[in-house]
Amino acid sequence: MTAEYFNFLSLIGVAFFAISGSLLGHDKDIGGFGVVVVGSVTALGGGTLRDILLNQPVFWIANPDYLYATYGAIFVTVMFIRHLPDVSNYYMLLVDAIGMAIFNVVGIEKALIEGTTMVVALTMGMTTGIFGGLIRDVICREVPLVMREELYSTACFAGGLTYATLFLLDVPYLWCIIGSLLVTVFLRLGALHFGWQPNLFRKRTPKIRD
Amino acid sequence: MTAEYFNFLSLIGVAFFAISGSLLGHDKDIGGFGVVVVGSVTALGGGTLRDILLNQPVFWIANPDYLYATYGAIFVTVMFIRHLPDVSNYYMLLVDAIGMAIFNVVGIEKALIEGTTMVVALTMGMTTGIFGGLIRDVICREVPLVMREELYSTACFAGGLTYATLFLLDVPYLWCIIGSLLVTVFLRLGALHFGWQPNLFRKRTPKIRD
Amino acid sequence: MTAEYFNFLSLIGVAFFAISGSLLGHDKDIGGFGVVVVGSVTALGGGTLRDILLNQPVFWIANPDYLYATYGAIFVTVMFIRHLPDVSNYYMLLVDAIGMAIFNVVGIEKALIEGTTMVVALTMGMTTGIFGGLIRDVICREVPLVMREELYSTACFAGGLTYATLFLLDVPYLWCIIGSLLVTVFLRLGALHFGWQPNLFRKRTPKIRD
Numbered sequence: 001m002t003a004e005y006f007n008f009l010s011l012i013g014v015a016f017f018a019i020s021g022s023l024l025g026h027d028k029d030i031g032g033f034g035v036v037v038v039g040s041v042t043a044l045g046g047g048t049l050r051d052i053l054l055n056q057p058v059f060w061i062a063n064p065d066y067l068y069a070t071y072g073a074i075f076v077t078v079m080f081i082r083h084l085p086d087v088s089n090y091y092m093l094l095v096d097a098i099g100m101a102i103f104n105v106v107g108i109e110k111a112l113i114e115g116t117t118m119v120v121a122l123t124m125g126m127t128t129g130i131f132g133g134l135i136r137d138v139i140c141r142e143v144p145l146v147m148r149e150e151l152y153s154t155a156c157f158a159g160g161l162t163y164a165t166l167f168l169l170d171v172p173y174l175w176c177i178i179g180s181l182l183v184t185v186f187l188r189l190g191a192l193h194f195g196w197q198p199n200l201f202r203k204r205t206p207k208i209r210d
Numbered sequence: 211m212t213a214e215y216f217n218f219l220s221l222i223g224v225a226f227f228a229i230s231g232s233l234l235g236h237d238k239d240i241g242g243f244g245v246v247v248v249g250s251v252t253a254l255g256g257g258t259l260r261d262i263l264l265n266q267p268v269f270w271i272a273n274p275d276y277l278y279a280t281y282g283a284i285f286v287t288v289m290f291i292r293h294l295p296d297v298s299n300y301y302m303l304l305v306d307a308i309g310m311a312i313f314n315v316v317g318i319e320k321a322l323i324e325g326t327t328m329v330v331a332l333t334m335g336m337t338t339g340i341f342g343g344l345i346r347d348v349i350c351r352e353v354p355l356v357m358r359e360e361l362y363s364t365a366c367f368a369g370g371l372t373y374a375t376l377f378l379l380d381v382p383y384l385w386c387i388i389g390s391l392l393v394t395v396f397l398r399l400g401a402l403h404f405g406w407q408p409n410l411f412r413k414r415t416p417k418i419r420d
Numbered sequence: 421m422t423a424e425y426f427n428f429l430s431l432i433g434v435a436f437f438a439i440s441g442s443l444l445g446h447d448k449d450i451g452g453f454g455v456v457v458v459g460s461v462t463a464l465g466g467g468t469l470r471d472i473l474l475n476q477p478v479f480w481i482a483n484p485d486y487l488y489a490t491y492g493a494i495f496v497t498v499m500f501i502r503h504l505p506d507v508s509n510y511y512m513l514l515v516d517a518i519g520m521a522i523f524n525v526v527g528i529e530k531a532l533i534e535g536t537t538m539v540v541a542l543t544m545g546m547t548t549g550i551f552g553g554l555i556r557d558v559i560c561r562e563v564p565l566v567m568r569e570e571l572y573s574t575a576c577f578a579g580g581l582t583y584a585t586l587f588l589l590d591v592p593y594l595w596c597i598i599g600s601l602l603v604t605v606f607l608r609l610g611a612l613h614f615g616w617q618p619n620l621f622r623k624r625t626p627k628i629r630d
Contacts, residue, residue, distance in 0.1 A: 025357075033363040034356050037340065040333070048263065053468065053478050058263050061330055068329075119488075120481055123460070130457065134559065139344065139354055144559055146454050153453035235567075243573040244566050247550065250543070258473065268473050271540055278539075349554065349564055 005177070006109060010047065010059065011069050013102035016095050018043035018073035021136045023092040026081060028140050038139055039074035046132035050107050050124055054114050090192065096133055096145065097155075097188035101181045104129035104159050108180075118167075122160040129156045151191035159184030215387070216319060220257065220269065221279050223312035226305050228253035228283035231346045233302040236291060238350050248349055249284035256342035260317050260334055264324050300402065306343055306355065307365075307398035311391045314339035314369050318390075328377075332370040339366045361401035369394030425597070426529060430467065430479065431489050433522035436515050438463035438493035441556045443512040446501060448560050458559055459494035466552035470527050470544055474534050510612065516553055516565065517575075517608035521601045524549035524579050528600075532587075542580040549576045571611035579604030 021042030025035040060066040107128025111121035137144040163180035190196040231252030235245040261268045270276040317338025321331035347354040373390035400406040441462030445455040471478045480486040527548025531541035557564040583600035610616040
């Protein structure tokens with residue numbers, strides 16, 4: 001059952017990130033297959049890094065379903081939005097939030113399955129959740145969301161902490177996942193709609209720039 | 211014979227990408243060994259990612275000839291162009307096109323040898339062909355060619371499709387390679403000289419920007 | 421004894437790079453855990469790439485002490501500098517120089533232990549020393565130090581050459597390390613304080629830009 005959940009969640013996460021990459025790539029007016037490149041890198045980047053770090057077979061080589069999900073999601077997205085007026089950036093951020101929440105959980109789980117400690121697993125979750133979007137932003141020459149959005153990596157980490165807490169309280173597996181997803185998406189939505197900002201780690205003294 | 215072709219093609223591809231990296235790095239007026247860093251990353255980046263993804267020994271560690279080819283090509287390029295006036299960007303694009311065509315084929319073949327399906331192999335070819343140049347552009351803070359050039363990843367993919375088609379038609383090995391190389395280079399030259407653009411995946415509705 | 425030195429040096433290098441990443445991330449006014457992300461990527465990026473290239477277990481997964489050193493260094497740095505006025509960029513460059521010098525040596529050694537030739541080992545040292553800072557600069561959208569600083573990769577390479585020379589002269593292990601560290605840091609300090617520039621590989625003809 002674990003493996004089933006795992007594959008299902010991963011497929012959905014891959015599709016969401018593929019959509020976010022296509023939306024940004026399309027918005028940048030990249031011609032031809034460039035959109036496919038950006039979408040694929042976004043969808044597969046985080047999980048690929050996770051598998052390489054854990055010394056596991058890369059997921060989309062071991063199981064090409066992930067490639068079909070990626071290419072399918074990119075194709076449908078592009079076919080759909082090319083007939084629409086400009087799509088608001090809000091949808092990209094929304095799709096990215098859901099993808100990040102899912103990949104965070106998937107990354108934590110895969111690390112725990114490989115027998116790492118919780119600290120390593122949380123790091124792996126953030127890596128998996130953030131890296132794909134980071135490459136997307138670097139390729140598209142956007143300020144990475146990690147830097148621009150106040151409540152981005154913090155939301156990812158909060159979702160990870162939720163998973164870890166529920167996990168250590170022996171809450172059933174499925175609820176660990178649902179709890180983590182809800183916390184991350186909830187915080188991201190709060191940031192997008194109400195401008196929530198964490199005031200962590202910030203300068204206490206006013207900053208003077210010339 | 212396969213392995214011989216393979217090594218020979220790889221060496222040439224590495225040298226071409228090393229030249230393209232040195233040309234761009236030198237044009238950016240990077241001092242000292244920075245040019246060597248940019249050139250090496252360009253030459254070795256795509257193949258390194260390919261080998262990591264396929265869980266193979268990294269090619270330039272297994273066989274240092276590739277390092278010598280890289281450093282040699284960088285050295286000769288720099289020694290040569292430093293005595294010339296500004297080199298046109300056209301040469302960089304030309305060299306990049308040939309390197310991409312070669313790495314595409316090499317990536318597809320290496321994946322097929324490892325027993326992947328054709329979809330994974332085509333993805334691996336594009337990864338190998340595009341990734342080195344992508345890192346080069348990111349380090350040099352250029353708009354990546356994948357985004358800027360209309361017919362870039364599309365040319366790479368067309369070369370891959372050519373290889374796949376000839377391969378499935380049982381055309382002899384050497385002609386699969388030659389066909390793929392010709393298609394990719396031909397399309398890139400067409401884009402450079404005649405401004406060919408694919409009109410795939412583009413907005414159908416006019417785009418309004420404020 | 422080798423392994424002890426190795427771990428000790430690596431921990432210090434990781435901490436220094438974590439500080440350099442936090443300094444730059446904080447200077448960029450990234451909110452929340454973004455600073456932690458930038459700091460971690462800087463601290464762990466180079467060594468992670470080295471281990472992946474050498475097909476070794478990734479160091480911070482095999483030994484979570486490195487994660488604690490990273491997070492500890494980031495936390496202390498941020499807690500400290502948030503109560504200070506703007507920290508000069510000089511400290512970031514200084515910390516980066518020491519981190520690079522250490523990672524260079526560590527990378528060379530780890531490669532030699534794995535039985536690579538000296539050319540591969542020097543390449544691996546530069547990879548380990550430069551890559552973390554390079555990702556830091558790309559994420560923070562700074563011109564990478566490799567491109568901006570005249571004597572950066574050259575200082576790294578000079579440190580590597582020093583190590584190789586002393587190593588081939590059968591100088592005791594510890595002195596190879598110390599010699600390499602001193603040369604790299606000395607050259608970087610010279611560049612920072614006195615503007616030393618290597619005049620390698622540069623254009624001989626004047627460059628005309630319109």
